Structures are given as C-alpha cells and as structure tokens.
Amino acid sequence: MRDKVDAIRTQLEAFRNRIDSAPRDDARLAELRVEVDNIVSQMRAASDAMRARVEQIQARLQQIGEAPKEGQTEEAPAVVQERQKLIAEQSQLNLISDDAAALANNATQLATYITNLRRSLFTQTLFRHTELTGSLFTDAGNAFVTEVKNFGSTFGSWFTFVWKFKKWQLLGAIALSIAAGLLFLSGGYRLFGRFIRRNGSGDPTYIKRLSVTFWSTVIQTASIAAFLLASYLFLDGFNVLRSDVASIVATFFGFIWLVSFVWKLSNGILSPNEPHWRLVRITDRGARFLMVAVLMMAIVNGLDYFLAAISEALGSPLVLTIVKSLIASLVVGAILIAISFIKPRIREGESDVTDVGHPWPRFFAILLRVVGGLLILSVLTGYVGLARFASTQVVLTGAVFVLIYLGFLSGKAVSKQGAFRNTGAGRRLAERYRFGEVALDQAGLAAGLSFYAFALILGVPLILLTWGFQFADIEAWIYRFFTEIRIGNVSISLVGIFGGIVLFGIGFVITRWVQKWVDGNVLARSQVDVGVRNSVKTGIGYLGICLAIIIGVSAAGINLSSFALVASALSVGIGFGLQNIVSNFVSGLILLVERPFKVGDYVVTGTTEGTVKRISVRATEIETSRMQSIIMPNSELINSPVGNWTHRNRMQRSEIPVSVSYDSDPQKVMDVLLELVAEIPEVMRNPEPHVEFLRFGASSLDFELRFHLADMGVGMRIRNDLRIAILKRFRQEGIEMPFPQQEIVIHRPKPALVEDDDVRGGA
Numbered sequence: 001m002r003d004k005v006d007a008i009r010t011q012l013e014a015f016r017n018r019i020d021s022a023p024r025d026d027a028r029l030a031e032l033r034v035e036v037d038n039i040v041s042q043m044r045a046a047s048d049a050m051r052a053r054v055e056q057i058q059a060r061l062q063q064i065g066e067a068p069k070e071g072q073t074e075e076a077p078a079v080v081q082e083r084q085k086l087i088a089e090q091s092q093l094n095l096i097s098d099d100a101a102a103l104a105n106n107a108t109q110l111a112t113y114i115t116n117l118r119r120s121l122f123t124q125t126l127f128r129h130t131e132l133t134g135s136l137f138t139d140a141g142n143a144f145v146t147e148v149k150n151f152g153s154t155f156g157s158w159f160t161f162v163w164k165f166k167k168w169q170l171l172g173a174i175a176l177s178i179a180a181g182l183l184f185l186s187g188g189y190r191l192f193g194r195f196i197r198r199n200g201s202g203d204p205t206y207i208k209r210l211s212v213t214f215w216s217t218v219i220q221t222a223s224i225a226a227f228l229l230a231s232y233l234f235l236d237g238f239n240v241l242r243s244d245v246a247s248i249v250a251t252f253f254g255f256i257w258l259v260s261f262v263w264k265l266s267n268g269i270l271s272p273n274e275p276h277w278r279l280v281r282i283t284d285r286g287a288r289f290l291m292v293a294v295l296m297m298a299i300v301n302g303l304d305y306f307l308a309a310i311s312e313a314l315g316s317p318l319v320l321t322i323v324k325s326l327i328a329s330l331v332v333g334a335i336l337i338a339i340s341f342i343k344p345r346i347r348e349g350e351s352d353v354t355d356v357g358h359p360w361p362r363f364f365a366i367l368l369r370v371v372g373g374l375l376i377l378s379v380l381t382g383y384v385g386l387a388r389f390a391s392t393q394v395v396l397t398g399a400v401f402v403l404i405y406l407g408f409l410s411g412k413a414v415s416k417q418g419a420f421r422n423t424g425a426g427r428r429l430a431e432r433y434r435f436g437e438v439a440l441d442q443a444g445l446a447a448g449l450s451f452y453a454f455a456l457i458l459g460v461p462l463i464l465l466t467w468g469f470q471f472a473d474i475e476a477w478i479y480r481f482f483t484e485i486r487i488g489n490v491s492i493s494l495v496g497i498f499g500g501i502v503l504f505g506i507g508f509v510i511t512r513w514v515q516k517w518v519d520g521n522v523l524a525r526s527q528v529d530v531g532v533r534n535s536v537k538t539g540i541g542y543l544g545i546c547l548a549i550i551i552g553v554s555a556a557g558i559n560l561s562s563f564a565l566v567a568s569a570l571s572v573g574i575g576f577g578l579q580n581i582v583s584n585f586v587s588g589l590i591l592l593v594e595r596p597f598k599v600g601d602y603v604v605t606g607t608t609e610g611t612v613k614r615i616s617v618r619a620t621e622i623e624t625s626r627m628q629s630i631i632m633p634n635s636e637l638i639n640s641p642v643g644n645w646t647h648r649n650r651m652q653r654s655e656i657p658v659s660v661s662y663d664s665d666p667q668k669v670m671d672v673l674l675e676l677v678a679e680i681p682e683v684m685r686n687p688e689p690h691v692e693f694l695r696f697g698a699s700s701l702d703f704e705l706r707f708h709l710a711d712m713g714v715g716m717r718i719r720n721d722l723r724i725a726i727l728k729r730f731r732q733e734g735i736e737m738p739f740p741q742q743e744i745v746i747h748r749p750k751p752a753l754v755e756d757d758d759v760r761g762g763a
Contacts, residue, residue, distance in 0.1 A: 004046065005099050008039055012107060019114065029121075033114045034475070036107050043104035050097045057090045126389055130322055130382045140323035147316045154314060158245050169238040177231035184223040184230075192219045203276050207419060210410040213268035213279060214451075217403060218458065221261045228253040244313045251309035255302040262298035262399050266291050269402070275353045279406075283357040286344020293339050297332050301395045304328035304388065322384050329379045329387035332394060336372030340365045392466060400462045407455025411448035420444025493556070500556030507548025515540050534599040538592060538615065580635070581618070587634035588617035596637075597644045602712065604643035608632060645712055651684070652712035654719055658726060659700035661736040666693060666701060672733060673705045676725050682718055684708040700738045 015032055064083055068075060130136070162170050189196075196216035198204075204212075232253055235241050241249060271277040272287040282290070304325055311321045345358040359365065371394065378387035413419060420426040421440045429435040429443060461474050482494045515537050523533045592615060597603050601612050603622065610624035620637060622630045645652060660669050670691040677689045689707035696702075705722070709715050730737060 005043075005096060005103060008042065008103055009099075012036075012039065012103065012110065015110065019110075019117070029114050029118050030469075030471075033111055033118075036111045036114065039107045040104050040111065043100045043107065047097055047100045047104065050093045050100070054090055054093050054097070057086050057093075061086055061090075126386045127383060128385050130384050132326075132380070132382055136319055137323060139317065139319045143317045143320040147311060147314055147320060150314045150316075151310060154244065158242055162240055166238070166240055170235075170240050173231075173234040173238045173240055176234045177227070180230040180234075181227040184226050188219055188223045196220065198274065198277055205422065207410070207413045207423060209277055209279055210406060210413055211423075212277070213265075214403070214406045214410050214455075217261070217264045217268050217406075220264050221257065224260050225257050228257055247313050248310055251306050255306045258302045258396065259295070259298050262395070263295055265399055265403060266294045269406075278353075281346040281348075282344040282353075283346060283355065284353050286342060286357050289342055290339065290344060293335050297335050297391075297395045298399075300328050300331045300335075301391055304391075325388040326379050326384050329375050329384065329391045332391040333372040333375030333379070333387075336368050336375070336394065340368035340372070396466045397463055400459050400466070404455045404459040407451050407459070411451030411455070414451065415445045415448025417441055417444075420447060496556045500552035500554075503555045504548045504552035507544060507551055511541060511544025511548065514544065534615070542617070580633075583635045584618045584633050587638040588615070588619075590638060591615055591620070591634055592617075596642060597647065601647065602645040604645070605632065605637060605640060650711050650713065651708060652715055653706060653708050654715050656705040656719055656722055656726070657694075658703045658705060659697060659737060660703070660730070661738045662699075662701060664701065664735050666703075668733070669701070669703060669735060672729055672735070673703065673726065676722060676729060677705060677707050679725075680707075680718055680722065682709055682711070682714055684710055699740065 015036060019029070019032060061083065064079060064086075067080070067083065192215065196212060196219055198212060232250060235249065236246060268277075269279045270282070270287040270291050271279075272284060272291050275284060275287075278287065307324050308321050310316075311324075340360065343357045343359045345360065346353065346355075347358055360368070371390075375387050375390055375394075378384075378390065414423065418437075418441065420443055421430065421437065425447070426435075426440050426444065430440060435443065464474055465471070483496075518540060519533055519537050523536060591597075597612055599612050599615060602610070603612055605622075608622055608624070608630050610622040610628075610630065612620060613623045613629070614621040617634075619631045619633050622632055624630065658669070658673065670693070673691045674689060677683055683689060684707070687708050689705070692704045692706060694702040694704050705726075709718060727737075
C-alpha cells in the first residue's frame, strides 16, 4: 500500500507539470481532470480499505486485552507477539491512511484548480475583445493568401508522399471506407427501412409523419457518422494521415456530418417537395425559403470551424481566424433577420399550400430579429468569440433541440390511449401475439417512454459538446453516474444495482424451476399429500427468494451497516405500528411448519367454514361452499380454535335426523333406516351404521341415522339421496312423519238487534 501511495504522489507531481505546460488546451485539461478524479477515487477506496483493516485490528486487540501489569500472571509468548504485531500494523496503517487522505485532498484541490482554469479559459475565449480596424482586415487578407499557398503545398506534399510510398495503404483505406459506407447504407435500409421510408401518396397520419421524420433523421445521420468515423479510423490506422492533415480531415468530416444532419432534419420537418409529409403549417414557398436559410446557416457555421481548423494546423495568424468568425457570425445574424420578415404561415382553416402565407407571430418575429441583431452587434463591438459561440448555438444546438422535441412529440403521440394500435408495430403485435386493447395501450406507453429516453440520451451529449464540454467530461460523468452516486456517506453504483437485480432475477427463476421440479418429480412420484406438497413448495420459494435477495444485495455493493440507523427506526416501528404484520408473518411460518391444516383441508373457524386454498406468510385464503374467498389473518388462526375436518383423513360421520308419529313401530323404523343405508356403496361398513332412538318428542318419536363416509366430499350428495329414499320408503310402509298442526278458532261477535221503533224514529 505504501508503494501505491508513493506512486500516486509522483503521478500528481507529473500532472501539475503537464497542466503548467498546456494551460490553454481545454481538451487536454479535461483529460487531466478525469485522471485526477480517478486518483481521488483510488485514494478514497484505499482509505476505506485501511479503515476497515484498522477496525479489525482494534476488535482483535480488544479480544486479546491489555498487557498484564506488574505482579500479574504473564501471558503466553504467542499472545505477546501477536499484540505487538497488531499494534505495529495499526500504527503503519494510520500513517499510510493519513498520507492517502492528504493525497486525496491535494488531488481534489488540483481538480478544482483545473476546473477554474478551464472556466477562466472559456470566459476569456468568449469575452475577448478585438479592435476592428482597417489593419485587422489588411493583415487577415495577407494571411489568407499565405494560408492558401501553405494549404496547397501542405496537401500537395502529403498526397505526393502518400501516393509514392503508401499508395496501396491509401487505396485500401479508401476501398474499406467505401465498403463500410455501403454496409452502413444497405444495413440501415434493410433494418430500418420501414421506419424511414415515405410510402404512399395519401395523407399520412400525424404519428406516421413524426415517426418517419424522427427516425429518418436519427438513423441516416447515424449511418453517415459511422461511415465518416470508419473512414477516419481506416486512414489513420493505415498510417496515411500526418498529424497536421489528420486534424483537418477530422474537422472536414465533422463539417460534412453537421450539414447532412441539418439538411435531413429540416427536410423532414419542412418537406418542401412533399407537403403532405410536412409537420408544420407553412406554404411551399415558405418551406423552400426556410430550407435554404437553415442549410445556409449550417454551411456557414460549419465552414467557420473547418477553416479555423486549417488555420490552426497550418499555424496561420490568429487575426485570420477572427475575421473568418466575424464574417460567419454576420452572415448567420443577417439570415436570422431575413427569416423574421418572410410570410410562411398557414392559418387554421386554410389548406392551400401554394397561396401567399401570413407573417410569423409577432413574438417569434421579434425574437428572431433580436437574436440576429445581437449577433451583429457582438461582432461590431469586437466580441467575435461570443458571436461565434452564439451562432453555433443557434444552428447546432437549435437543431438538436428540435430533434429532441420531435422525439418527445413522437413519444407523446404514440403513448396516447388507443394510438399505438393504429401503428405498424401495434398491428403486428395484435396479429402475431394477440395483444388486446389494454396490452396495446401498455405497449404504447412503453414505446412513448422509450422515445423520451432515446431522444434525451441522443441529444443531451450533443448539446453539452456544443456548449464547450469535452468528450472526456461526458465520459467521466456517465462513468460516475453508473458506478458511483454518493448520498452522504452512502455510495450507490447503478451498474452494481443492475447486476444485483439481474442476479436476483436469475435466483428467482432458478427458485421457480426448483419448485416445479421438486413438486412435479420428487413429491408427485412419491405420492405425497397435496397439502404437504404445497407446504414444501412454499418453503422452497421463501428460502430461494431470501437467498436471491441476499446475493442481489451483496452484488449491488450496498453496505448494510450504513443503514443501521434506519434499521433501528424500523425496529421501533415494527414494535408499535407493524406488530400485527409481524405477528401474522410469524404465525404464517408456524402454520407452514406445524401444519395444523394444509391446502385442501376443510376447516371451521369462528363464522368461517370452507376449504383452504392458499397459505401465505401473512394470511390464509379459505373458499366457502358458496365460492366466496375469505382472507383470514394467520394470527387469528393461531390464537383461536380451528376445526379441521380433514386433518388426518377425509373420513366423516354423517347424521340424518328422522321423526315419526307415535303410532309407528320404533323397531320397524330402525330396520327400514338401516336397510336403506346399507344400499349406499359409499357408506363404510366399519364403523357400521346405526340408528339412535333419541327422545320422545312433543308430537313425534325422534331417531337419528348415523353412518361414516370415507370421503366427506360426497357427504352432501349421500345425505340428499338418503332423505329422498327415506321419504319414499316411509310412504310405502305407511309410516307417518308428523308435522306441527295448528287449530285456528275464530270467534265472531253476535250482531246487535235493532228495535222497530228505533228504526222508525230514525227515519
């Protein structure tokens, strides 16, 4: 460990020297910042490892105890030697840990210094003031003439040398580049042709137009980028490019990609020759003008950077680069102002794209004029760097923002309810995989979220690059985002979490496979009871999932000791608010282990009676005879009496009460009942059926027919059949079955007699 710390100290000193040697190279400073950040991470990891070892040593020293004082019993030599060794190791680790912490602090300060240096360099580049005088343009003109001559001689000498000594390498690189271009082109059209091809002469839907524009721009520009990158790598790999020529070729390839990207995007949105594919409501004339204007801004801005790369490679004076950027910024500003005065809009209700349009909305026109005017004003006041940066943002950043916006619009359109089923992918899913409306809506929502994510992943790095960040910065951020996210003292790795999730998923799948294999092969062939099989299957499931969780958490690199405080708080919550849940959980484990009842048993508890369908760690599902599912907490099943009709077997004693009149012969009644029950094959002969003379009732002699069934599941049917048979046989034998009778006596009052005199008097 000491050697590693010393090597990093030497490496930091070398970094300081490299920073002093290249204080104005932003790309180099970005790479150095990444390397310094790696040193900080290494030192932190080393400090954590040493801290863990020191804690182990301290724990061991506490186990050994302090050295005996004078007069006490001496220790064994091995114990004394171990204590001295541990103390020496602890002292050495403390020294190394202090050095590592100091190095980490120095590296952090160096990283901050690099950041401040880059920020200062960026600010100076933007706000450097240039005096616009006649001599400036005169010097730039002379430098331009010299640069043209140097460019011709440089490329001429390079090509002559390559053609003379590296002809076959050059031809091989060109041939491989062309082959790569054809491969990307044909492969792109073969794989993604249906997404980027404009088929049909009718009016496509808005979703179709959005999708074709977005994917055609992304796929075709990505193919061009892959072709240009492959060409550069082939040329560089065959040692055809010189260092000065390589930078010019790389910038030229970037210029080609920029122009193609802006052209594909603007053509997809404006569609000057195919108005039915147009995404905005503008006239044909407006579409053509905007297409030319946007393409001109991209060409001018790209040429500015390409010519600046030539000047830098050839060592031309800075004044020439300033004048080039000045002219480019003036042209971009003038184009923006010109765009603000055109009349391309088609109002709502109008459909003639060949007619004269209407002006831009007032706010948008003023915004274009203000941006264009500020560009021109920045140039005229001498802030050429600021004007150049702003014009780049207008062209490239604006194009990227438009692409991201198209991706968002496409995602929003696809994720609308019922929209995905009308797309080609939705129709294929419905035809091939029988997706219903709900499944298609869910797939549309997933597709919309994919559009959002893809647009952000593609667009955000491009925007950061246009804002002055380097590839090294973006790579470092992405690496940290996926490997190290710190929340306080807790470090989270998305890669580790993803790996943990994958391992948990694998463990879950293996658990399910083991459950199925054990249940279908071992238990089923052994003819184990269904309830036992269910308990074993459930136990394997819980055990496997617990192991998968432990493996997943370990693979994710989550330090559970950091959550000790949270665990303490949860224990308090469990003790109060979650005690019922914990009680049910423990009760569920008891039910699975002791098995007072199992799946398929017929149980009676309180007011609930039915068949056990499922036993989980929290509750048990009981299905009644009316097919109603009762979810019973496990704690109630443990703490209250439970009757189990099928605990050891499915045998059941059934009873049928019978009442006859007092005129009947009791012995004959008993003989008839035993004769009828003997005719039922499902009734067990041992124990044999018998009839109990229960009581002398108020109006009947009460008997009870008792018999046993091997399977209680047929009890209801057997009892029903026996009742019908008893009723028929009693009628045949003349045995009367009394029923309650009531006599109703109606008392009518005598009618009152009316005297004749009263009647006459009343008349």
